[in-house]
Amino acid sequence: xxxxxxxxxxxxxxxxxxTQAVRLxxxxxxxxxxxxxxxxxxxxxxxxxxxxxxxxMTKGDLVPDEVMIEIVRERLARSDCKPGFVLDGFPRxxxxxxxxxxxxxxxxxxxxxxxxxTVADEELRRRILARGEGRADDTEETAARRLEVYRRDTQPVxxxxxxxxxxxxxxxxxxxxxxxxLGELGAAA
Ligand code: AMP
Numbered sequence: 001x002x003x004x005x006x007x008x009x010x011x012x013x014x015x016x017x018x019t020q021a022v023r024l025x026x027x028x029x030x031x032x033x034x035x036x037x038x039x040x041x042x043x044x045x046x047x048x049x050x051x052x053x054x055x056x057m058t059k060g061d062l063v064p065d066e067v068m069i070e071i072v073r074e075r076l077a078r079s080d081c082k083p084g085f086v087l088d089g090f091p092r093x094x095x096x097x098x099x100x101x102x103x104x105x106x107x108x109x110x111x112x113x114x115x116x117x118t119v120a121d122e123e124l125r126r127r128i129l130a131r132g133e134g135r136a137d138d139t140e141e142t143a144a145r146r147l148e149v150y151r152r153d154t155q156p157v158x159x160x161x162x163x164x165x166x167x168x169x170x171x172x173x174x175x176x177x178x179x180x181x182l183g184e185l186g187a188a189a
Contacts (some may be wrong), residue, residue, distance in 0.1 A: 007024060007115065008090075009115055010115065010117070010157070010158060012124055013150060014123075014127040016177060017089065020178060021086045021088040027182070027187070028084060028086075028187075030083055031085055031086070033076070035071060035072065036088075039057060060141075062093065062149060068092070069103075072100065092153060098160075114161040116158055117170035124147060168184055
């Protein structure tokens with residue numbers, strides 16, 4: 001039995017990772033580590049990383065691996081991650097996945113569990129555009145680009161986790177999706 005609740009939520013943009021991550025935070029008392037949120041805060045505060053990331057994010061491309069890996073290494077080392085964490089938006093490339101393996105070993109962590117949310121393409125596009133107003137990268141053009149980048153760089157990462165990967169249908173009522181995730185984690189709703 002593992003004591004730590006070390007989770008990775010995978011899935012394309014618009015699959016509901018952020019929404020479900022917040023629910024897992026409440027359920028397990030672990031922090032959400034959303035690399036997208038961390039970057040958006042960096043952009044808002046005009047920090048060096050934010051200034052570097054802004055144009056890349058607006059285009060829907062990926063921020064360089066080295067930058068992301070350092071952000072996550074530092075974040076995972078904080079004491080609030082002791083009982084576990086839910087990573088949302090990382091790893092997004094094979095290089096990030098390999099780096100995360102090493103970080104977790106270096107930090108003496110238990111293995112991660114990986115949940116992949118699945119949602120059909122049409123529905124993803126619809127959701128991203130509906131979310132539109134709040135985010136600079138939720139435009140039609142960028143949504144298409146982000147899906148393309150997901151297919152090219154992030155989908156192969158699912159294979160990295162094939163042993164522990166559990167797929168969960170990400171459509172339907174939010175509560176039902178949460179229940180499916182908890183079911184896969186062997187936790188009662
Ligand atoms: P998200 O909120 O997860 O959709 O992330 C928004 C944007 O931040 C992405 O489209 C990327 O430009 C950038 N980003 C977030 N996480 C990562 C990551 N792990 N690697 C590279 N870029 C990222």
